[in-house]
Amino acid sequence: MTEATPSLVHDPESILERVQPHLLFPQLQPIELELGSGDGSFLVKFANLNPQHNFIGVERLLGRLRKLEKKALKIGLTNLRLIRLEAAYLLEFMLPAQSISAIHVYFPDPWPKRKHRKNRLINERFSVLAGQVLIPGGVIWLRTDDPDYFQQMSDVFDANPTFEKMETPQELSEIITDFERGFLARGIQTNRAAYRLKHQ
Numbered sequence: 001m002t003e004a005t006p007s008l009v010h011d012p013e014s015i016l017e018r019v020q021p022h023l024l025f026p027q028l029q030p031i032e033l034e035l036g037s038g039d040g041s042f043l044v045k046f047a048n049l050n051p052q053h054n055f056i057g058v059e060r061l062l063g064r065l066r067k068l069e070k071k072a073l074k075i076g077l078t079n080l081r082l083i084r085l086e087a088a089y090l091l092e093f094m095l096p097a098q099s100i101s102a103i104h105v106y107f108p109d110p111w112p113k114r115k116h117r118k119n120r121l122i123n124e125r126f127s128v129l130a131g132q133v134l135i136p137g138g139v140i141w142l143r144t145d146d147p148d149y150f151q152q153m154s155d156v157f158d159a160n161p162t163f164e165k166m167e168t169p170q171e172l173s174e175i176i177t178d179f180e181r182g183f184l185a186r187g188i189q190t191n192r193a194a195y196r197l198k199h200q
């Protein structure tokens, strides 16, 4: 990146005030989020395939965020911005209600030990927060390799009456994430689920 290249990383002036996500982009168009983007292979590819949408990648590790930024700058993406924050905090305190058209959460840390499960991102509270930031008709796309976490994800969204289950379309399903590539190479099965926020 040269000095003249603008950074794709949005550094909020305050973490006590909500961001205005549409102001981060040159074009006013629907905004999708990926929580825990990692190195961003999925997000860079998906944002490039969908120039009619804007995308925000959320990742707490700076090294991964920088790798993602480098990939996006290399191909000149203008519809992608990155935020380094804890994902649930962003949903609860930083994003306005009904500002997001889709949320992607792929292979969130599984916390397999029973005593650590309280650290999982997707829980009952998360489904409420997702329901607040999504627009009516907005969708959450989920993937994990961990069978117990998959059950937990399905249980919390099945139990939330504001969401309805739907299928993941083939063209989305076919875009494999970094971690997924590793799981598939080791013969580990991955699971997908999707839920749409009902129109009230």
Ligand SMILES: C[S@@+](CC[C@H](N)C(=O)[O-])C[C@H]1O[C@@H](n2cnc3c(N)ncnc32)[C@H](O)[C@@H]1O
Binding pocket: 035, 036, 037, 038, 039, 058, 059, 060, 061, 064, 085, 086, 087, 088, 105, 106, 107, 108, 109, 121, 177, 178, 179, 180
């Ligand atoms: C297992 S990796 C999956 C990365 C990517 N989604 C993929 O499928 O290749 C999980 C990523 O989520 C990030 N992460 C975990 N918990 C997070 C949180 N609460 N907020 C933001 N990022 C988080 C981690 O730093 C890591 O990069």
